[in-house]
Amino acid sequence: MRYISTRGTAPVLGFGEAMMTGLARDGGLYVPETVPEFSHAEIAALAGAPYEEVAFKVMRPYLGGFFTDDEFRGLIAKAYEGFHHAARAPLVQLGSNHFLLELFHGPTLAFKDFAMQLIGQMMQAALARTGERITIVGATSGDTGSAAMEAFRGLANVDVFILFPHGRVSEVQRRQMTTPSEANVHALAIDGDFDDAQARVKDMFNDFAFRDGVRLAGVNSINWARVLAQVVYYFYAATALGAPHRAVGFTVPTGNFGDIFAGYIARRMGLPIDRLVIATNQNDILDRALRLGEYRTDGVRPSISPSMDIQVSSNFERALFDAYGRDGAAVAALMGELKAGGFRISQGALEMLRGTFASGRCSEDETLAVIARHYRTTGELLCPHSAVGVKVAEEHVGLAPMITLATAHPAKFPDAVERATGVRPGLPPHMADLFGRAERVTRVPNDLGALQALVRERVARR
Numbered sequence: 001m002r003y004i005s006t007r008g009t010a011p012v013l014g015f016g017e018a019m020m021t022g023l024a025r026d027g028g029l030y031v032p033e034t035v036p037e038f039s040h041a042e043i044a045a046l047a048g049a050p051y052e053e054v055a056f057k058v059m060r061p062y063l064g065g066f067f068t069d070d071e072f073r074g075l076i077a078k079a080y081e082g083f084h085h086a087a088r089a090p091l092v093q094l095g096s097n098h099f100l101l102e103l104f105h106g107p108t109l110a111f112k113d114f115a116m117q118l119i120g121q122m123m124q125a126a127l128a129r130t131g132e133r134i135t136i137v138g139a140t141s142g143d144t145g146s147a148a149m150e151a152f153r154g155l156a157n158v159d160v161f162i163l164f165p166h167g168r169v170s171e172v173q174r175r176q177m178t179t180p181s182e183a184n185v186h187a188l189a190i191d192g193d194f195d196d197a198q199a200r201v202k203d204m205f206n207d208f209a210f211r212d213g214v215r216l217a218g219v220n221s222i223n224w225a226r227v228l229a230q231v232v233y234y235f236y237a238a239t240a241l242g243a244p245h246r247a248v249g250f251t252v253p254t255g256n257f258g259d260i261f262a263g264y265i266a267r268r269m270g271l272p273i274d275r276l277v278i279a280t281n282q283n284d285i286l287d288r289a290l291r292l293g294e295y296r297t298d299g300v301r302p303s304i305s306p307s308m309d310i311q312v313s314s315n316f317e318r319a320l321f322d323a324y325g326r327d328g329a330a331v332a333a334l335m336g337e338l339k340a341g342g343f344r345i346s347q348g349a350l351e352m353l354r355g356t357f358a359s360g361r362c363s364e365d366e367t368l369a370v371i372a373r374h375y376r377t378t379g380e381l382l383c384p385h386s387a388v389g390v391k392v393a394e395e396h397v398g399l400a401p402m403i404t405l406a407t408a409h410p411a412k413f414p415d416a417v418e419r420a421t422g423v424r425p426g427l428p429p430h431m432a433d434l435f436g437r438a439e440r441v442t443r444v445p446n447d448l449g450a451l452q453a454l455v456r457e458r459v460a461r462r
């Protein structure tokens with residue numbers, strides 16, 4: 001299995017190299033050269049299997065032998081042993097044909113744990129072979145950061161720097177990032193929004209002297225291994241509801257487009273997904289792009305679903321690469337236009353995207369109303385991101401079962417949930433003392449040179 005860049009000019013890599021590289025050296029994102037297809041029988045055989053077994057079977061074809069089967073099974077087992085639900089990703093029925101896939105039972109209470117816990121294991125195994133030391137720099141709108149710190153904290157050969165937008169994540173999210181006491185994790189509150197943080201991370205990758213000097217690695221969904229690990233739960237949920245014998249739909253609360261891109265990959269592997277629905281909050285650039293054929297940023301607007309407060313959705317580049325017939329030069333040109341504000345999607349590409357994805361948006365009031373109604377009718381609390389998904393899914397439920405991804409635990413966003421229901425969700429026992437822990441955070445400017453100096457200095461100090 002070989003990995004190629006969406007911009008067409010970076011070296012072609014194997015799985016291990018692509019995982020450790022993060023962003024491609026031409027600024028693009030790595031994708032598999034070909035997507036393996038599963039037969040009807042192979043998909044049917046996944047039904048009822050434990051999550052770990054589905055993970056092994058779905059991901060194995062992408063590894064190109066980088067891990068032996070025994071080694072890979074061991075890494076998967078370790079990755080998911082800390083989850084707080086035996087099913088890992090339980091399905092809960094919402095309506096006659098509507099289900100929630102709960103992806104928040106991992107250690108940091110968001111879907112990011114599914115991939116981050118596993119790439120934590122895979123990267124450590126890869127580093128143990130070479131004896132290398134790496135520096136991870138990541139951008140977060142709240143959840144990736146805490147998941148990354150949890151997966152890598154305390155390791156002697158890894159430093160983790162997480163840039164989060166100052167004042168724009170929930171207090172629980174912030175404390176998850178500022179309270180780990182291990183010296184190898186660094187919480188950096190940037191003066192800017194998530195798009196600024198993500199742009200600075202990409203700038204660091206595009207500065208080769210810096211990148212090679214600190215041996216930079218990425219754990220955002222620019223890293224193909226992150227997306228791959230997220231493909232698994234599409235198979236797990238769909239086969240639990242009758243796939244491949246019947247089709248299912250998925251609605252995905254979307255920001256950086258990594259999670260829904262994983263669903264797209266599952267479909268290309270042969271999983272019968274009849275609708276793949278992008279659900280956005282008021283930062284509705286993706287919904288607008290599909291409706292109007294124009295991808296144009298207009299500034300991130302803070303919302304009550306802050307993890308989705310994103311305009312420049314990194315992984316949309318991977319979808320564009322396929323929509324433009326895998327023409328790397330065309331994608332590179334579009335990304336150049338995006339830096340100046342946006343671009344028109346060509347008619348052919350738009351038809352491909354509209355044939356693949358549906359979309360919808362959910363306003364702030366609608367988000368609150370869904371959380372309130374869900375509580376009234378089920379007695380359960382919903383996180384605002386999942387509520388965005390539920391609202392948009394309801395507009396797309398058809399004959400096939402619709403599965404909405406519940407991407408975070410309500411306790412990560414207690415203010416919004418309390419505003420909607422009057423009930424303040426409590427943190428689970430393993431995080432019960434979060435508000436009593438000391439915080440450690442550095443306020444940083446939105447300035448590449450200053451950030452690089454800080455990273456260099458801290459890496460040298462350790």
Ligand SMILES: Cc1ncc(COP(=O)(O)O)c(C=O)c1O
Binds near residue numbers: 253307
């Ligand atoms: C809780 C939550 N829901 C949804 C999303 C959007 O996922 P993606 O960025 O993969 O589109 C995020 C951020 O990634 C998130 O943290």
Ligand SMILES: N[C@@H](CCOP(=O)(O)O)C(=O)O
Binds near residue numbers: 141142
């Ligand atoms: N919503 C994310 C944003 C980063 O997304 P990623 O999937 O590219 O890591 C977050 O919570 O940080």
